[in-house]
Amino acid sequence: MKNLPTILSVLVAALVIGGAIVFGQKPDGSDQVVQNVSMEDGKQIVVVNAKGGYSPQITTAKAGVPTVLRLKTSGTYDCSSAVTIPSINFRKNLEATGVTEVEVPAHIAQGTLEGTCSMGMYNFSVRFI
Numbered sequence: 105m106k107n108l109p110t111i112l113s114v115l116v117a118a119l120v121i122g123g124a125i126v127f128g129q130k131p132d133g134s135d136q137v138v139q140n141v142s143m144e145d146g147k148q149i150v151v152v153n154a155k156g157g158y159s160p161q162i163t164t165a166k167a168g169v170p171t172v173l174r175l176k177t178s179g180t181y182d183c184s185s186a187v188t189i190p191s192i193n194f195r196k197n198l199e200a201t202g203v204t205e206v207e208v209p210a211h212i213a214q215g216t217l218e219g220t221c222s223m224g225m226y227n228f229s230v231r232f233i
């Protein structure tokens with residue numbers, strides 16, 4: 105077991121680096137280091153958190169795939185809970201805490217989908233490439 109200290113130090117390094125990636129996101133969410141795109145039952149799931157703005161602010165996702173935009177709030181009492189996505193005529197006041205799913209059909213999942221708060225001071229975008 106002479107390699108154990110080496111393995112342990114690699115593990116520690118991985119944890120430190122992993123922690124830096126998870127917590128290294130800039131407050132404005134401009135660095136997309138958090139993996140927020142996944143597949144569920146053949147649909148692409150994009151998670152955007154709404155609280156004091158949107159995070160991540162920019163998401164890159166796959167174009168032409170049926171997509172669900174999952175808007176999550178958690179004690180969100182600021183105006184980022186009032187979401188507008190003009191290109192799909194979506195406008196909703198999200199619950200302060202909850203999950204709202206927005207269907208984005210495959211033919212709409214092209215180019216850039218822009219969302220803003222009702223007053224346009226916060227925004228997020230999903231770039232389908």
Ligand SMILES: [Cu+2]
Nearest residue numbers: 183221223225
């Ligand atoms: Cu606002």
